[in-house]
Each structure stands twice: as C-alpha cells, then as structure tokens.
Amino acid sequence: MNFFKSQDIARKNTRYLVVLFLLAILSLVVLTNLLVIVIFNHLNVNVASPEILNSRFDWNTIIIVSAGVTSIILFGSLYKMLSLSSGGARVAEMLDAELIVEDSGDHNKQKILNVVEEMAIASGTPVPPVYLLDEDGINAFAAGYKASDAVIGITRGAIEKLSRDQLQGVVAHEFSHIFNGDMRLNIRLIGILHGITIIGTIGYYLLRSSSRSSHRRSKDNNGGGIVFLGLGLMVIGYAGTFFGNLIKSAVSRQREFLADASAVQFTRNPDGIAGALKRIGGNASGSLMENSHTAEISHALFSQGISSYLEGLFATHPPLNERIQRIDPYWNGEFEYTPEQEQAEVVEDTDTSKREQVAKSAAILATIAASMDTDAVTEQIGQPSIEHLNYSHNLIANIPDVLKNAAHEPCGARALIYFMVLDKNPDLRKQQLHHLMAHADPGAYQETVKLNLKIDTIESEYRLPLIDMALSSLRQLSKKQYQLFKNNLDILIKMDEKINLFEWVIQKIVTHHLDRVFEKKQRKIKKHLSLKKTQNSCATLLSLLTHTGKQHGIDKEHAFNLAKKELGDFNIKLLERNALNLSMLNQALDELAHIMPLEKPRLLKACAVCITADKMITITESELFRAIADTLDCPMPPLVV
Numbered sequence: 001m002n003f004f005k006s007q008d009i010a011r012k013n014t015r016y017l018v019v020l021f022l023l024a025i026l027s028l029v030v031l032t033n034l035l036v037i038v039i040f041n042h043l044n045v046n047v048a049s050p051e052i053l054n055s056r057f058d059w060n061t062i063i064i065v066s067a068g069v070t071s072i073i074l075f076g077s078l079y080k081m082l083s084l085s086s087g088g089a090r091v092a093e094m095l096d097a098e099l100i101v102e103d104s105g106d107h108n109k110q111k112i113l114n115v116v117e118e119m120a121i122a123s124g125t126p127v128p129p130v131y132l133l134d135e136d137g138i139n140a141f142a143a144g145y146k147a148s149d150a151v152i153g154i155t156r157g158a159i160e161k162l163s164r165d166q167l168q169g170v171v172a173h174e175f176s177h178i179f180n181g182d183m184r185l186n187i188r189l190i191g192i193l194h195g196i197t198i199i200g201t202i203g204y205y206l207l208r209s210s211s212r213s214s215h216r217r218s219k220d221n222n223g224g225g226i227v228f229l230g231l232g233l234m235v236i237g238y239a240g241t242f243f244g245n246l247i248k249s250a251v252s253r254q255r256e257f258l259a260d261a262s263a264v265q266f267t268r269n270p271d272g273i274a275g276a277l278k279r280i281g282g283n284a285s286g287s288l289m290e291n292s293h294t295a296e297i298s299h300a301l302f303s304q305g306i307s308s309y310l311e312g313l314f315a316t317h318p319p320l321n322e323r324i325q326r327i328d329p330y331w332n333g334e335f336e337y338t339p340e341q342e343q344a345e346v347v348e349d350t351d352t353s354k355r356e357q358v359a360k361s362a363a364i365l366a367t368i369a370a371s372m373d374t375d376a377v378t379e380q381i382g383q384p385s386i387e388h389l390n391y392s393h394n395l396i397a398n399i400p401d402v403l404k405n406a407a408h409e410p411c412g413a414r415a416l417i418y419f420m421v422l423d424k425n426p427d428l429r430k431q432q433l434h435h436l437m438a439h440a441d442p443g444a445y446q447e448t449v450k451l452n453l454k455i456d457t458i459e460s461e462y463r464l465p466l467i468d469m470a471l472s473s474l475r476q477l478s479k480k481q482y483q484l485f486k487n488n489l490d491i492l493i494k495m496d497e498k499i500n501l502f503e504w505v506i507q508k509i510v511t512h513h514l515d516r517v518f519e520k521k522q523r524k525i526k527k528h529l530s531l532k533k534t535q536n537s538c539a540t541l542l543s544l545l546t547h548t549g550k551q552h553g554i555d556k557e558h559a560f561n562l563a564k565k566e567l568g569d570f571n572i573k574l575l576e577r578n579a580l581n582l583s584m585l586n587q588a589l590d591e592l593a594h595i596m597p598l599e600k601p602r603l604l605k606a607c608a609v610c611i612t613a614d615k616m617i618t619i620t621e622s623e624l625f626r627a628i629a630d631t632l633d634c635p636m637p638p639l640v641v
Contacts, residue, residue, distance in 0.1 A: 021192050024243040025073055028199060029066045031239060035232040036065050069199065077195030084187050087149025087517065088142070089129065089475075091187070091300075094293050097131035097153050099476075102408040108159040114396075115164065115171050116152055117469065119266075121392035123175060123384040124464075124626060124636040126471035126513050128152050137285040138162065138276070140302040142174035145184045146633060148513040149475075161283060162276055169263050169272030170302055176262035177300075179382040179635060182255050186300040193244040193296065200237010252299040252316045260323055268386040274327040277303070281320055281335030378605045381634045388637040392465070395638075399462050402454050406447060407466050413473035414440070414485050415447030416466060417510060420458065421492050421503050422448075432492050440488050441481065460619045464626060464638075467506060471513055482518045486511065501548060501620055504582050505627040508589075512631055529591070531567065531599040537588035538603065539572035541628070544585055545610035547577045548624060559613035566606035589631045600632055 084090045100109045113130055120127040128150045135155040144150035152174055159167065177183055263273045280287045280303055287303035298305045299316040324331050406412030418436060422429050436445045458466065477485065489510065493503045546560045560574040592603060607628055611621040622639040629636035
C-alpha cells in the first residue's frame with residue numbers, strides 16, 4: 001500500500017473512531033439514565049406510584065442527565081487530548097520513560113540510537129528522540145501527531161534481548177506507523193478512551209467519599225442512595241472500559257499487520273521482525289509492561305502490552321503466532337530464547353563494516369535516481385527501500401565526527417545550523433559571527449566558532465541528513481531558546497540582503513518541524529482543499545522549479561507544460577523569473593499543504609517532472625524537491641545525484 005492511500009485510510013479510520021465514540025456515549029447516557037431512575041425509585045419507595053414517579057421524573061430530568069454525562073465524557077476526552085498536545089514526548093513522560101542521549105557509555109543504548117537514526121535518514125524524516133522504558137518485556141511504540149513531534153519508545157528488555165537486525169525490524173515497524181498516520185489516530189484514541197472511562201472514576205470517588213462518612217448514612221436515608229449511585233457509576237465505568245477496549249481492538253489489529261508488512265518491505269529482512277516476535281514468545285515477560293499507564297497506550301505498542309481475561313475479544317494486537325506465520329510461512333512453531341553468549345555479541349555491536357560498502361551503496365542509489373521516472377520518484381515517498389537504508393547506514397559512518405557530535409546535542413545543533421548559513425565572503429561571515437557573539441546563547445556561539453575553525457565546508461550529500469539529525473537535539477531547547485535561535489537564523493540569512501535556495505531549504509525545514517513543537521499555531525487556511533482551487537499556488541511552485549533547474553537541452557516553457565499536464569485541466573502559465581520570490585513560494589506551500597491527501601501525488605509528480613525533464617537531477621533540485629515534499633508532510637528518501 002502506498003503512502004498516500006495509507007494516510008487516507010488513517011483519516012477514514014478517524015471518522016470510524018468518531019462514530020464508535022458517539023455510539024459509546026449514547027450507550028453510557030442510556031445506562032446512566034436507567035441508573036438515576038432506579039435510584040429515584042429506591043429513595044421514594046413509599047410513594048413511588050407510576051403517577052408520582054412520572055410527575056417527578058420527566059423528560060427534563062432525562063435531558064439534564066444526558067447533557068451532564070455527555071459533557072463529562074467530552075470534557076474528559078478534551079482534557080486528555082490537551083494534556084497530550086505536546087506530542088510524543090508527553091506520552092513517553094506519561095510512561096516514566098528516560099530520554100536516551102548520545103555518549104551515554106551504554107553500548108545497547110547507542111545501538112538503538114544508531115538504528116533509529118539510520119531509519120530516519122533513509123526515509124527522509126527528522127530523527128525522532130528515543131526514550132527508554134525500564135521494562136523487562138520486549139516492546140516499543142511510536143507516538144506523536146506528525147513526524148515533527150514523533151518519538152520512539154523502546155523497553156530495556158528489547159534493547160538487551162534483541163539483535164541489531166531484530167531491533168531494526170521493530171524500529172521499521174514503528175516508522176511505518178509514523179508514515180501511515182497511525183500515531184495521530186492512537187493519541188486521539190487515548191483521549192477518547194479517557195473520556196469514556198471517566199464515569200467509572202467519578203463513581204469510584206463517590207463510593208470512596210460515602211464510605212468515609214458512613215456514620216451519617218445511618219441517620220440520612222440519602223446516604224444509601226449515594227452508595228448505590230457510586231456503585232452504579234462504577235458498573236457503568238466498566239461498561240465504558242468494555243466499549244473502549246472494543247474500539248481499540250477494532251481500530252488497531254489490521255494496522256499492525258500492515259506495519260509488519262511495511263517493516264519487511266523496508267528492511268528486506270523478514271527474519272528481523274519475525275525474530276523479534278519469536279523472542280517475545282520465548283521471553284519470560286513476553287511483551288507485557290508493568291507501568292500503570294500501559295493500558296492507555298496499549299493499542300500503540302509493538303506487541304500486546306497488557307493481559308486480559310478476554311484477550312481474544314479485547315486484544316489490541318493480532319495473536320503472536322498469526323503475526324509470525326504471515327511473515328514466515330515456514331515457521332516451525334518454536335520461539336527463540338536469548339543465550340548468554342548472544343547477549344555479549346549484541347552489546348559489542350560495532351560499525352566496522354559500514355565504511356566498506358560506501359561506494360557500492362551510493363552507486364546503487366545514484367543509478368536508481370538517474371534512471372527513475374516521475375512515477376518512481378513519487379512512489380518512494382513513505383516507502384524507503386533497503387538501498388536507502390544501506391545508503392544511510394554508510395553515509396552516517398562517513399560524516400565527520402565533529403559534525404555528527406554537533407548534531408547530537410542542543411548547543412552543537414544550533415551551531416551546526418548557524419554554520420550552514422554563514423556566508424563565503426570573509427567580511428560578511430565575520431559580521432555574522434559578531435552578531436552571534438552579541439545575541440546567541442554563549443555555548444551556541446562558541447560551538448559555531450569551533451566549527452568555523454575546523455570545517456571549511458560541508459559536503460552537499462551530508463547537509464539534509466545533518467539537518468534531520470539536528471532536529472532531534474533542537475527539540476530539547478526551551479521555548480525561549482528556540483525563539484532566540486529562530487530569530488538569529490533569520491537575521492543571519494538576511495544579512496547579505498539575499499536568500500539563496502539552500503538557505504530557504506534550511507529555514508523551511510527547521511521552522512516547519514520545530515514551530516509545531518514550540519508554537520503550535522493553528523493555521524487559518526481551509527483544510528482539505530482540492531488541487532483545482534490552488535491553481536495560483538501551483539503556478540508559483542512549478543514556475544520556480546522550472547527556473548531553478550538548468551533544463552539542459554530543453555526549453556523551459558516545454559518543461560513547465562510537461563509538469564502542467566500532470567495536474568490535469570489547469571489554466572496556469574509559466575511566471576517570469578523576476579516575478580518570483582521566496583516569500584511567494586512560502587505562501588504557495590502554506591496553501592498547498594492543505595490539499596486533499598490523495599491529490600498530493602499529482603502535485604509532487606508535477607514537481608518531479610520539472611526536475612527530471614532534462615533527465616538530470618542537480619543537488620539544488622534534489623534539496624528543493626525534498627524540502628517541498630517535507631512541507632507537504634510527505635517523507636522523501638534521499639535522491640543521490
């Protein structure tokens with residue numbers, strides 16, 4: 001299944017989830033009204049004739065009770081969603097997870113960081129922060145609303161008991177949830193389930209408070225009604241849990257099969273993810289987790305995280321045996337255990353072989369890029385291949401350590417981005433550094449100076465991967481630090497009174513992802529626009545791409561018209577080069593980001609026609625195309641040129 005269809009299915013599942021939520025609310029409203037009627041009859045047992053009961057309990061009471069229950073459920077859901085609005089990091093914190101940082105000295109932690117980083121670079125997404133859960137069970141999760149605020153969580157049992165290939169399979173599974181739009185669905189599901197079960201929580205506190213004042217109940221007949229109400233609400237709460245578990249199982253199971261298949265497609269190594277599932281079956285703790293919040297996020301885990309009396313009905317994941325057999329049809333039914341000697345081998349995982357295949361993997365990917373047609377370009381989105389994975393594996397190994405070390409911590413990450421926009425003109429560069437000395441955080445300025453002294457220039461193929469690596473570290477800034485960094489970046493870029501395309505690419509990618517984390521501004525543009533309604537923006541985007549490329553051997557008007565055909569019956573013309581500017585490009589992309597998911601391939605295919613019309617892809621075209629795809633939330637794997 002391709003990226004765009006998966007995104008569309010995720011949105012349809014969201015609508016399906018809303019319908020189930022409304023049905024659950026209706027059921028809880030009916031049950032609560034019945035409870036109130038029963039309690040009313042209990043408190044008025046001596047005068048509860050049908051006539052008196054009807055006069056005291058009318059439709060107004062039913063409406064009030066219904067409105068109250070609905071409001072409580074909606075408020076509970078909204079409160080939970082707002083508490084998780086900061087994205088995946090908040091989910092990790094809820095589970096008491098620890099952020100894993102570079103140079104911790106733990107080989108297992110470094111191993112998982114390397115695997116996640118390779119997956120992110122191969123798929124063209126920002127590297128997500130990785131959190132460690134102190135659990136013996138083998139499990140993992142991806143959480144967030146989009147790739148911008150996504151995190152990967154992994155249990156101690158997983159990184160200690162799985163081989164590198166098996167970890168790679170698990171991480172690929174979680175990345176498929178990021179690509180397929182499952183994360184947003186999962187967080188919404190957490191909020192919805194909290195609202196559904198809050199009725200039972202209210203009943204528990206009512207019962208608890210009534211038991212503390214039991215001495216008054218003997219003198220007050222209403223005391224028994226409070227106890228009965230508390231018990232009744234708790235029973236309704238269990239009904240809410242029942243509905244919630246049904247919703248989770250209905251929404252989650254098929255998505256897990258898809259994520260398993262995507263992981264195999266990504267890594268071309270079915271033994272990796274199948275081996276991880278077999279290890280879960282052979283692990284004493286399986287995939288179970290002990291944290292008290294596990295039930296809330298159980299549907300987002302790699303494997304079943306909680307046990308249940310009705311596992312067949314309420315399981316959020318397909319049976320382990322069935323998942324393994326779909327990946328490995330010839331499985332003999334035996335699970336794997338972790339011998340002590342293999343533990344040592346896992347800990348000693350090294351990168352000694354990375355440099356040996358650099359030329360080979362780059363050549364393979366370059367051949368793919370040179371020969372691909374426009375369909376092949378768009379089909380790569382959200383569908384990275386083993387060639388991309390091997391390329392990223394070797395690319396990261398060859399990035400100079402001084403640059404990688406900078407990208408892996410907050411001060412260095414800011415310095416790295418600053419360094420990328422320093423001007424080649426010595427006088428202007430000195431002016432930019434002087435500004436940083438006066439206005440940047442001292443540590444960031446000092447690290448920028450160090451990079452300036454140690455590095456002459458950054459190889460073009462390292463630039464976008466380093467930005468993706470730095471984004472994870474930049475997410476650790478405070479809001480105030482981010483605003484200062486963002487302002488300084490803008491000033492450095494504008495200091496020469498002109499903005500080149502690479503500077504725009506840096507600024508667009510950084511602000512696109514980090515504004516979502518730190519600012520969370522709601523865009524006022526109408527969502528889900530049809531492509532037909534964005535013709536002016538399409539004309540701006542395609543015109544800029546046409547003028548940016550050298551267009552060897554073909555006329556620019558011809559290249560533009562080829563791209564225009566991909567959009568359909570659009571009445572647009574090639575704009576003059578001097579009529580275009582990057583501010584117009586930003587406005588166009590802001591609007592195009594809201595086109596309907598299934599229409600994005602047409603737009604990106606038209607963009608691909610512009611950069612491949614002359615059968616050549618330049619570094620500038622590659623970076624610009626990936627920045628455009630990134631802005632449209634379409635992860636584009638590397639295009640090697």
